[in-house]
Amino acid sequence: MITSAPGLSELIPPQELAQLRALAQHSHAVITEHQDSGGAYPAAPTFSAYRGYAWLRDGSFTAEGISRYGDVASAERFHDWVDRVLRGRRAQVDELRAAVARGETPPVESMLPTRFTFDGQDGSDPWWDFQTDGYGMWLWAVVTHARRHGLDLERWRGGIDVAVDYLVAFWDRACYDWWEEHVEHRHVSTLGAIHAGLVAVGTPEGLEVAASIRSLVDAEGVVDGHLTKWLGSAAVDGSLPACVVPFGLVAPGTALAVGTLAAVARDLDADGGVHRFTADVFYGGGQWILLSALLGWNLAAAGDTAGALRHLRWIAEQADEQGDLPEQVPHHLLHPGSRDEWIARWGTVATPLLWSHGMYLILADELGIMTQRGNA
Template sequence: MIVGSDLARARLVSRSVDVISTHQSPSGAYPACPTFSAYRGYAWLRDGAFIAEGMSRAGEVEGVTAFHEWCAEVIGAREGQVESLVRRAAEGESVSPAEMLPTRFTLEGGDGTDEWWDHQLDGYGTWLWALAEHTTRHGAAVRGAERAVKVATTYLSWFWDQPCYDWWEEHVDQRHVSTLGAIHAGLRAAIGTGLLDEAEAKAAAEAVEGITALVEAEGVAQGGHLRKWLGSDEVDASLLSCVYPFGLYPADHPVAVATVAEVERQLAHEGGVHRYLADTFYGGGRWVLLAGFLGLNHAAAGRREQALRYLDWMGAQATDSGELPEQVSDVLLAPGRFEEWLQRWGSVATPLLWSHGMYLMLADALEVRS
């Protein structure tokens, strides 16, 4: 099979749907990776939302609806916790990161028992965004959605400006621009559902305005690109999401153009994309799902050939059985750090369902069908 051929692309679309469907839990959850030691048995809202978006675009309505119903149950069940957090915050009490909602859950929807870097706000925004995309696209009815949308919206409206871990579960003391972009998109989506009452919608709109103002004032570096976090001039590949699909800035906005260009200049290498320059996780390899984000941004800007190049690089990383890994280790930023992670957690996560979800999203953007 020639990598980059129409047939190879179509086959990997079909295989990606199969991999994700096969590993979806009976509960509806999408496990991050069914075999990787540190991820096995857990589902993340962030990963799952992007996986669901890829499957929704591929027309897998039933499975995606089941995922969103699982999320709705998981989030709705934490209504009392959110009410308590909001009440304490309103009274001026400090709330620690350890007391916030989890970022990952067991496949049955419970809190994890292992230690983890758990306070991440972006997943809740990403889920709200993905839910709205799916229900708008397919007219799907998601059981429990109204309660969960209200809970997630209230949580984000109150705590959007609090530092938390980033996509990579690092730097809990910073406010990350990619996190702000996810919350911005999620709250906009929640307002658009019509499920919020007047007070909830008003609070969400005020948070959206606050994020817009904060990013404009502190989130753009001197070079005109978005910052990894407020106060840093570094870039991070997760910033690509702020342009597409989250739309914090449209693809033709100068900040968007500068951000995509700077991420590509610093972090892209022959079709693959590193997370950030100081990355040492498994030596700092190139991530398959990030190639998907960069390809999506090229597609959104009308650069089809560049987008296809990233899609084909993603496809070239598939194993003989058609499984996509989390990252590849042939070009490393910190090769001396690879072995310690191999000894700690074993081989790189494969299959990573998020990688397959991003392949489906980019394939759809390029009208590649199975």
């Protein structure tokens, strides 16, 4: 864990540093308080559409923040939960692979879900469920956690093998993106997540797929020197920095990495808060805490401490009186006319969102804000 960053003491007054560390402590408390007894991290404990469900995508980043904080036990409970859930899907994945071997294309409805109930079952209400990114993210997260803390990866081998088999079979199939939209496209951030997971595990088949992903994105996912929202598009997306750090689809510091971060900052960053994409109408298209942290994480990794700190400070300013972080904030809406529609449908914006708190922990760690287990 990082305990200092060049020039940080000059950039942050002691009182502010104490406040930033206090938010890290609160973030840890929020995440662990709401962690299910079986290990799942709920996306948001009170939000109508998320309550009672856990996503591999949200949970993997949340577990990474918790792992960096030093709470090995909480992160392990999450990874144990995913491992149990995926072991329970072994027969389903084998049947899906057998269908492909027979020359069939399994319908979307038969694919693994993106979110699970806390006991590992499919949801009972309709959802945009076919998303492969979370399976790659979990592979990356569990391997990263094991390496950080010197743990035996064999503990989770059963679930790892299921996820690898699933991704090797279906990595190139169009599916919903991080935002659960556009099932007709192949999304670059999804491909980046799959790449990261398969490289982390390092099986021969997985590494071959990872090489194919790099070739495909180079050929169809780059326009004007930056990664694109999906293959064949020219748009950018706030999730694209993940393809640099932490997923490594694009090497940090390369022209493509620099161009991608610059394009996201140019099109989607407003005063430190990052939008998902320019056409976003969800709750009016606000600024997302987790995306601000993701861009800040990349800036910190590139050595831009001041730029990363700008995002951390912006995030801290969005905490409510209890210190809880929402999914998004409405200060700079892209499409304000659509906000009331979503409030009427699902209620006010999800608060707290555990993924937001997990990403705050990651960025705070990158900047050296946290000491071991978040203590000042």
